[in-house]
Amino acid sequence: MRRIGIDVGGTNTDAVLIEDDRVIAGVKSPTSEDVTSGVLRSLQDLIASLDDGPAHIDAAMIGTTHFTNAVVQRRDLKPVAAVRIGLPASASLPPFVDWPDDLAEVVNGGVYMIEGGHEYDGRPLVEFDAEAMRSAAREIAVSGVTSVGIASIFSPLTAECEEAAEAIVREECPGVDITLSHNLGRIGLLERENATLLNACIIDLARKTTRAFTDALRQSGIDAPLYMTQNDGTVMKADFAEEFPIYSFASGPTNSMRGAAFLTGLEDAIVVDVGGTTTDVGVLQAGFPRQANNVVEIGGVRTLFRMPDLLSVGLGGGSLIEANGSSIGPLSVGHRITTEALVFGGNTLTATDVAVAAGLVALGDGDAVNSLDPVLLDTAGDRIKAIVEEAVDRMKVDANPVPLIAVGGGAFLVPPDLPGVSEVIQVEHRGVANAVGAAIAQVSGEVDQVFSDIGRVAAIEAATEMAKQRTVQAGAEPETLIVVEVEDLPLAYVPGDALRVRVRVVGDTAAT
Amino acid sequence: MVDAREIQPEELTPLSTGAWILGAGGGGSPYYSYLNVREQYKTGKRINLIDPKTLGDNDLVAVVSSMGAPLVGQERLRDHDFAAKPVRMMEEYLGRKFDAVMALEIGGANALQPLMVATVTGLPIVDADAMGRAFPEAQMTSFAIGDLQMFPLCLADIRDNETIVARAASWKWMERISRKICTEVGSTAATCKAPRSGKEVKDWGILYTTTRAIDLGRVVEDARVSHEDPIKAALDHEGGVLLFKGKITDIDRRATEGFLRGSATIDGLDEDTGSEFRLEFQNEFAIGLRDGVPAATVPELICVMDTLSGEAIGTETLRYGQRVSIIALPADPILTSERGLQNVGPRAFGYDMEFESLFGAGETR
Secondary structure: OEEEEEEEOOOEEEEEEEEOOEEEEEEEEEOOOOOHHHHHHHHHHHHHOOOOOOOOOOEEEEEEOHHHHHHHOOOOOOOEEEEEEEEOOOOOOOOOOOOOHHHHHHHEEEEEEEEOOEOOOOOEOOOOOHHHHHHHHHHHHHHOOOEEEEEEOOOOOOOHHHHHHHHHHHHHOOOOEEEEHHHOOOOOHHHHHHHHHHHHHHHHHHHHHHHHHHHHHHHOOOOOOEEEEOOOOEEEEHHHHHHOHHHHOOHHHHHHHHHHHHHHOOOOEEEEEEOOOOEEEEEEEOOEEOEOOOOEEEOOEEEOOOOEOOEEEOOOOOEEEOOOOOOEEEEEOHHHHHHHEHHHOOOEOEHHHHHHHOOOOOOOOHHHHOOOOHHHHHHHHHHHHHHHHHHHHHHOOOOOOEEEEEEOOOHHHOOOOOOOEEEEEOOOOHHHHHHHHHHOOEEEEEEEEEEOOOOHHHHHHHHHHHHHHHHHHOOEOHHHOEEEEEEEEEOOOOOOOOEEEEEEEEEOEOOO | OOOEEEOOHHHHHHHHHHHHHHOOOOOOOOHHHHHHHHHHHHOOOOOEEEOHHHOOOOOEEEEEEEEEOHHHHOOOOOOHHHHHHHHHHHHHHHOOOOOEEEEOOOOHHHHHHHHHHHHHHOOOEEOEEOOOOOOOOHHHOHHHHOOOOOOOEEEEOOOOOEEEEOOOOOHHHHHHHHHHHHHHOOOEEEEEOOOEEHHHHHHHOEEOHHHHHHHHHHHHHHHHHOOOOHHHHHHHHHOOEEEEEEEEEEEEEEEEOOEEEEEEEEEEOHHHOOOEEEEEEEOEEEEEEEOOEEEEEOOOEEEEEEOOOOOEOOOOOOOOOOEEEEEEEOOOHHHHOHHHHHHHOHHHHOOOOOOOOOOOOOOOO
16 A cells, blocks of 8 residues: 655645555655646655655645635635525625625625525525526626636525526536535535635636646656545545635645654644744644634635644744844745755854754754854744743643644754653654645545434434445545544424434545 | 713624623624624714613613524524614504614624614614523513513514514513514514613613623633633633533534524533533523532523633534533623522523522622
8 A cells, every 4th residue: 555645835845655554755845836847846756766666656645735825825816706695685794795805806706696595494585586697697707707606595405596506607607617605514604605705716726736736646657546635634536626625725734733643653742843934833632633613714714614723833944033042033034945044055044043053953054053152042942942832832721741743844943842741752754744644644425414203313323324335435444434523403393303414434545 | 861982893893702702602603793783884884882871761772682593693694784674663663763772682693783773773772781691582581570561572584574563461472472473484583672661771671781791802802812811811800600621522402492402511621620511501501510410500601612712602503522611600680589580590491400699699790
């Protein structure tokens, strides 16, 4: 069983090869503007480091922050026509109502409010106004907008209106991308609609990116199915990822935490991921990232997605150091570290220079930092320790000491002794933990269905059994299945104690 | 002379945060109501908040709420124009204009219902409500405890269905009839309850609760920003009691007769490690049991908050794995009076137990 894991970050593209439970090789190279060439170079470097070349690869898994970054930086986004079905209800809070102005300006490609939608029990709210939908679709065709997001009231219970609208849009606007809200979320119109519109605005970028990944894989001579990693640490087939890029929004941090668990064999620990500009602190519980309780905002937009609970602080390998060492970051030289840091022949004093001078890591030209003032080094070292210490303390739920796993390209910055930490663990391949996390990502299966007349316990049992079957069908090893999510929602006033049950099961990928 | 002040735009989020905590698990998240008011403020609308003690005895006050299941409110979102509809119906029915508008319940989304109405009608809002928290039924108000008249009631549906309940034999009948109508129109409706005179509000309203919610929300938000413990900030400010800290391990919800009933189990963390807490809810958290022993009951407020952010968690947003702090806050003396307990004590919710205050007899804020 051999799998390749790739993490395409903002700064670096990492690639690893994993055979069963062992990391065979790991490489790191700069992310390229065009994505393909960076991934290709990583794969070539990886293959070059192997004795037997690209033979016998069972699967390739890619995790990327590309889509998140696109939204956060408001680039490569397509305008979206937002179709809301539900008038006369919810009229005063139209699509985009709580979006940051600058993002709405880029993404809002027209708002169309149509009569229709459903009640909580499946009755129509009012009759779906197909005629109004048709004239809206014609306006969309004229506007030239090529991506449409459709959300209807109570569509998670019945998708009838969204599907009827989709058919009309397909007729009037051939070739446009359509995202339907019931595929993306649960009860909560505004949040589900937000996810739909976000998905719709990156769907074009996702298609190009996924195809670039496929091309890079093929060009490097690897003949294996391509998967994309999702927020919850599982993978989806690349063609599905093209349609639903929003599912991979938080896969970066998830991968690095899952990778940390894999590399150390620890199930419960604090994970500190030090990149070039920031450090993310998260908590592993039973081998999975602790999830944030709060409503999760993506690029300032409220959604109901479950995301890892992370604390980001402005400390990274490229962080700028004040002349006397008292202040570090949040400004960073970022990916220019390989030319601007003192140890790489540049003129800027960075956190990496301090670490090299202090003997924490051997990188570049050590002589370049020999003359640094020892007082400065002490001050800067104390400051780095204080930043990490405070972040770790804020993420801990109790005072008991816990192990800490340091990962990421700047993992060497984490001091060996920290209060409240039983042990700081630095392992081989820590720098590419996120690619490792991608490589070990599991397969998942989900059931979301209404059950009647059998009671809560039996309904959950039935749904779990179905979800397990689906997970095995998706390629999981049957003995590795774990139920990761169970949610049940009673539907009031529907005869027979109707209950909507959602169950999600994950398992390890089986060898192909 | 009415004493009034303008509600500032920056008070809207603290009001929402505070009201959500005072909902004691019910009332639904104020987020959508907040958005409505914020959007109205963006167009230049402003609202005046008046001191209830300066109301004239004969002033006419509209008591407003949105009725229904919070779950439905997450899809059929609140709308300021729709909120004002039953108030206009009532004015037409009475043949008299209102002088002010007030909240039925300060807990949850309904805290902002009068603000939504005010941005449409221009009426000032009264710094008071009739619960000091959230409760599910009409007879659970301070006005019902005061035995005031319970009719007429105006109820509006989004589809041009308008209903007036002209008379009802009792508060419980008013609850049964209006609940039936609400259910029929999709379990959400905008209502204008029996109008109140200025004197009735002064005698039987729970006063200064809008300000209470704003102040509570502000201390929690400030603590969050300065990385202090928001739970402690809320407890210190309100004189509350920390009941339990833990992680939610099971939730069982049943929707019956328009209510979300059920229970949640929380496993202890930190000092509560090894103990188990059980919350029973009927829209709001009704009782809390620590290792099987009652730890708090209605009408005192049992509030569940996210341990890290201090954000309130409602009965419909409880989720497996959440880290929560469960706190109790004092209830208004009207609710804990003998007559009050008949309407809102543990027995009113079907629990065969006595109410025992966590805050001592005659506790007032």
